[in-house]
Amino acid sequence: xxxxxxxxxxxxxxxxxxxxxxxxxxxxxxxxxxxxxxxxxxxxxxxxxxxxxxxxxxxxxxxxxxxxxxxxxxxxxxxxxxxxxxxxxxxxxxxxxxxxxxxxxxxxxxxxxxxxxxxxxxxxxxxxxxxxxxxxxxxxxxxxxxxxxxxxxxxxxxxxxxxxxxxxxxxxxxxxxxxxxxxxxxxxxxxxxxxxxxxxxxxxxxxxxxxxxxxxxxxxxxxxxxxxxxxxxxxxxxxxxxxxxxxxxxxxxxxxxxxxxxxxxxxxxxxxxxxxxxxxxxxxxxxxxxxxxxxxxxxxxxxxxxxxxxxxxxxxxxxxxxxxxxxxxxxxxxxxxxxxxxxxxxxxxxxxxxxxxxxxxxxxxxxxxxxxxxxxxxxxxxxxxxxxxxxxxxxxxxxxxxxxxxxxxxxxxxxxxxxxxxxxxxxxxxxxxxxxxxxxxxxxxxxxxxxxxxxxxxxxxxxxxxxxxxxxxxxxxxxxxxxxxxxxxxxxxxxxxxxxxxxxxxxxxx
Amino acid sequence: xxxxxxxxxxxxxxxxxxxxxxxxxxxxxxxxxxxxxxxxxxxxxxxxxxxxxxxxxxxxxxxxxxxxxxxxxxxxxxxxxxxxxxxxxxxxxxxxxxxxxxxxxxxxxxxxxxxxxxxxxxxxxxxxxxxxxxxxxxxxxxxxxxxxxxxxxxxxxxxxxxxxxxxxxxxxxxxxxxxxxxxxxxxxxxxxxxxxxxxxxxxxxxxxxxxxxxxxxxxxxxxxxxxxxxxxxxxxxxxxxxxxxxxxxxxxxxxxxxxxxxxxxxxxxxxxxxxxxxxxxxxxxxxxxxxxxxxxxxxxxxxxxxxxxxxxx
Numbered sequence: 158x159x160x161x162x163x164x165x166x167x168x169x170x171x172x173x174x175x176x177x178x179x180x181x182x183x184x185x186x187x188x189x190x191x192x193x194x195x196x197x198x199x200x201x202x203x204x205x206x207x208x209x210x211x212x213x214x215x216x217x218x219x220x221x222x223x224x225x226x227x228x229x230x231x232x233x234x235x236x237x238x239x240x241x242x243x244x245x246x247x248x249x250x251x252x253x254x255x256x257x258x259x260x261x262x263x264x265x266x267x268x269x270x271x272x273x274x275x276x277x278x279x280x281x282x283x284x285x286x287x288x289x290x291x292x293x294x295x296x297x298x299x300x301x302x303x304x305x306x307x308x309x310x311x312x313x314x315x316x317x318x319x320x321x322x323x324x325x326x327x328x329x330x331x332x333x334x335x336x337x338x339x340x341x342x343x344x345x346x347x348x349x350x351x352x353x354x355x356x357x358x359x360x361x362x363x364x365x366x367x368x369x370x371x372x373x374x375x376x377x378x379x380x381x382x383x384x385x386x387x388x389x390x391x392x393x394x395x396x397x398x399x400x401x402x403x404x405x406x407x408x409x410x411x412x413x414x415x416x417x418x419x420x421x422x423x424x425x426x427x428x429x430x431x432x433x434x435x436x437x438x439x440x441x442x443x444x445x446x447x448x449x450x451x452x453x454x455x456x457x458x459x460x461x462x463x464x465x466x467x468x469x470x471x472x473x474x475x476x477x478x479x480x481x482x483x484x485x486x487x488x489x490x491x492x493x494x495x496x497x498x499x500x501x502x503x504x505x506x507x508x509x510x511x512x513x514x515x516x517x518x519x520x521x522x523x524x525x526x527x528x529x530x531x532x533x534x535x536x537x538x539x540x541x542x543x544x545x546x547x548x549x550x551x552x553x554x555x556x557x558x559x560x561x562x563x564x565x566x567x568x569x570x571x572x573x574x575x576x577x578x579x580x581x582x583x584x585x586x587x588x589x590x591x592x593x594x595x596x597x598x599x600x601x602x603x604x605x606x607x608x609x610x611x612x613x614x615x616x617x618x619x620x621x622x623x624x625x626x627x628x629x630x631x632x633x634x635x636x637x638x639x640x641x642x643x644x645x646x647x648x649x650x651x652x653x654x655x656x657x658x659x660x661x662x663x664x665x666x667x
Numbered sequence: 668x669x670x671x672x673x674x675x676x677x678x679x680x681x682x683x684x685x686x687x688x689x690x691x692x693x694x695x696x697x698x699x700x701x702x703x704x705x706x707x708x709x710x711x712x713x714x715x716x717x718x719x720x721x722x723x724x725x726x727x728x729x730x731x732x733x734x735x736x737x738x739x740x741x742x743x744x745x746x747x748x749x750x751x752x753x754x755x756x757x758x759x760x761x762x763x764x765x766x767x768x769x770x771x772x773x774x775x776x777x778x779x780x781x782x783x784x785x786x787x788x789x790x791x792x793x794x795x796x797x798x799x800x801x802x803x804x805x806x807x808x809x810x811x812x813x814x815x816x817x818x819x820x821x822x823x824x825x826x827x828x829x830x831x832x833x834x835x836x837x838x839x840x841x842x843x844x845x846x847x848x849x850x851x852x853x854x855x856x857x858x859x860x861x862x863x864x865x866x867x868x869x870x871x872x873x874x875x876x877x878x879x880x881x882x883x884x885x886x887x888x889x890x891x892x893x894x895x896x897x898x899x900x901x902x903x904x905x906x907x908x909x910x911x912x913x914x915x916x917x918x919x920x921x922x923x924x925x926x927x928x929x930x931x932x933x934x935x936x937x938x939x940x941x942x943x944x945x946x947x948x949x950x951x952x953x954x955x956x957x958x959x960x961x962x963x964x965x966x967x968x969x970x971x972x973x974x975x976x977x978x979x980x
Contacts, residue, residue: 208750216707289714291707344751362752362760364930388928390831391938394815395928398830402823421823553943556708557700589708 195665196646198384202396202408203657206363206389209344210355212281213290215328218572218656225660226368226385228349230330231259231278232322236662238485238653240322244273244332244350245310254317254611261308264375265350267334273350275304280335282312285328294581295324319577319607319614352380352660364389381664400642407643409657412472415640423642426658427474428651431570432481434633435521435534436583439565440595445519448565452511454629457566458497459504460541466533467635474638481583481633482622483573485653487615493626504541516542521566522550522558531568562592570637574654576618580604584625600624675967679960683953687739690952691732694945701943705748722748735949744953745946747939754950757935762954765924765931768847769916772854777909779859781898784866784905788874789893798863805860811922814853818926821849831928850923857919858912865908869901876900902973910966914959 207223208214215224233243242248245259265273279302286296298318303311314321324330334348345362347355353368360366368385388405390396397414399405401421410418415425437457442449463477479496482488508516519538523531535545550558559567571582571590583590585604603621610617625631639656643649650662702718703710710718719725723734738745744754787798822830832846873879874897882892921933928934932951939947 206750289706289710291710293710361930362757363934364928388831390928392925392928394926395831398818398823398926399928402818402826402830404830552941553704554700557703560703560708 780862
């Protein structure tokens with residue numbers, strides 16, 4: 158192909174267009190927020206739509222703000238994790254932590270006029286349990302709910318549950334008007350007692366939801382705005398563009414798009430929520446007999462150059478770690494954080510001691526989004542003699558295949574919740590991320606101590622943490638930063654152990 | 668004429684059935700973990716099994732397909748497995764946005780391509796060279812790159828248009844126009860060049876024909892020759908290209924919708940396909956095929972009207 162005048166003209170045109178757009182976005186920062194009244198509206202973007210406004214469809218993490226705007230929870234979780242009264246003004250446990258009595262506040266009303274009373278709370282908790290929605294595991298230990306008097310509810314648990322109060326700040330704690338529960342309308346027209354009301358006329362399913370201030374709300378302190386808009390923008394480019402052009406005030410980005418946001422003058426709020434690494438499921442050697450040997454699993458932990466991988470793949474946004482429990486969980490053991498350094502020589506020595514000096518073959522799944530990481534992990538594992546075979550799995554099947562026990566190990570990322578939540582997430586025999594139901598008398602006893610530990614549960618969980626770290630149940634690599642960017646018009650506090658801030662954590666900038 | 672239409676519609680229905688089955692067949696193999704995906708990670712095995720029975724996932728493929736087909740013929744496309752929203756509603760709220768965008772883009776392409784193509788064919792010279800150069804550039808740049816350039820330039824830096832759009836039902840015409848302008852421009856730039864090229868070639872070929880010389884020798888004004896006679900003869904080529912572009916655009920609009928966060932069919936198609944939400948995917952496929960069949964039929968009819976030689980007697 159000759160590069161004649163036509164091609165040259167095309168090249169000039171193209172480079173001119175790109176050059177124009179390349180002119181740095183700096184200086185076009187969105188609203189400086191000074192010299193004028195504080196903003197009265199909040200517009201944020203979420204990574205996805207909510208399934209429906211029925212509280213049984215609520216789920217931890219990204220979609221919480223949609224519900225928090227219209228529904229109150231029985232208890233509220235502050236930004237730092239403290240559990241405080243909300244619809245339940247007082248709470249008390251019985252001696253063996255199996256009955257929780259909640260005294261409700263008397264001035265809360267749903268937007269349809271019905272009062273928030275004990276009967277309403279019972280209706281909600283019963284419905285949540287029967288409807289078997291996504292987060293029904295939160296009420297797994299709930300045996301019955303009794304109305305003691307119009308403003309007192311007694312919840313009886315079949316077994317102590319150290320995480321139960323936490324669950325009452327999450328999906329299980331949302332309270333909707335009993336008249337709306339069970340009706341099809343609740344999916345699109347929420348009737349709650351929360352700080353805002355849904356403006357159905359301006360809302361578009363799957364695209365944006367507009368909320369206006371609830372004039373009868375009982376807690377003016379939680380109502381920081383007149384209007385709240387939550388947009389669903391799954392595509393990160395669209396999210397970044399919306400943020401940088403001033404269309405939205407806050408959104409979650411990633412290390413690479415974050416640079417563009419920073420260039421535009423947006424404010425970064427970082428918080429560590431997830432840990433990322435390889436879950437070494439096959440501790441009983443059902444698929445890979447080698448994996449049953451603790452030295453083999455420890456060898457895997459020594460094989461990774463955590464700091465370099467973090468710097469290269471995530472632009473350094475996070476902290477290398479060797480434990481799966483988070484710093485604010487109460488089960489964190491500072492000394493364990495660097496338990497496994499980058500030591501391929503030691504890894505090979507451990508493998509030889511375990512009887513596998515030539516290494517072995519390990520098959521792990523991979524999916525869209527993990528390819529680059531799995532390539533690095535394969536490389537570093539092959540350096541110590543473990544030959545990794547990657548099997549491509551469709552994204553939709555990834556969790557299912559792991560849970561079905563199809564693989565001895567898998568790369569994944571999990572949020573670091575409260576200790577009892579984390580134990581039920583990946584350590585207990587009923588945990589989803591313990592597909593082979595690995596257990597032994599020692600760990601079972603430690604888990605049981607946490608189970609009945611009451612107020613000491615978190616402290617007792619340190620022993621569980623130490624056990625699973627020393628026995629290399631997992632190969633944690635790093636904790637990752639959630640990168641939340643906001644315009645200068647608002648301020649936000651990150652929510653502990655939650656992917657995005659709660660709706661209560663936003664405020665207009667002064 | 669009526670026979671012609673009936674035959675076309677019958678052929679279209681056969682295509683519809685074939686594509687429906689083929690799509691269902693392909694989706695069938697990806698639905699093994701659907702129940703768990705719907706219920707979430709913490710659901711118990713019994714819950715998952717119960718959900719599978721509820722959704723009919725334990726039935727064999729022919730039974731499931733006939734069940735879906737039977738319901739669809741009566742107009743009941745079912746509900747989304749993940750959100751419970753009726754498929755018909757989900758599509759009805761999103762189709763207008765995509766169709767408005769695509770139709771607007773196609774109309775603009777039709778007009779611009781004709782004008783540019785004819786100008787290039789008749790005037791030759793520098794216009795011709797600009798059109799040809801533009802053709803290379805417009806065709807070479809992928810739609811999503813154009814979209815990103817447009818967003819960065821006009822929405823972020825110049826702030827003339829919104830970067831993303833949520834077109835609420837009660838938003839006025841100006842909100843629609845503001846939201847759809849940049850996406851439409853991206854689509855137009857991609858499509859107008861191919862169309863202009865086709866029009867240009869067709870018109871050049873027509874201008875060399877004997878009948879044009881005859882018309883000129885009869886003293887008929889050049890403008891009349893051009894617009895009344897040449898264009899009519901060149902139209903079939905242009906229309907074919909246009910219809911192909913329209914159909915291609917229904918697919919290509921997916922990326923544009925992602926970048927501009929438009930709540931259209933493209934977005935719905937991507938999300939429902941990645942999640943494996945079969946009722947929604949089938950609904951989208953069905954509507955798309957129907958639109959394609961209608962467009963093809965319309966193009967055939969217009970061609971027949973413009974050019975009697977094409978009509979099937």
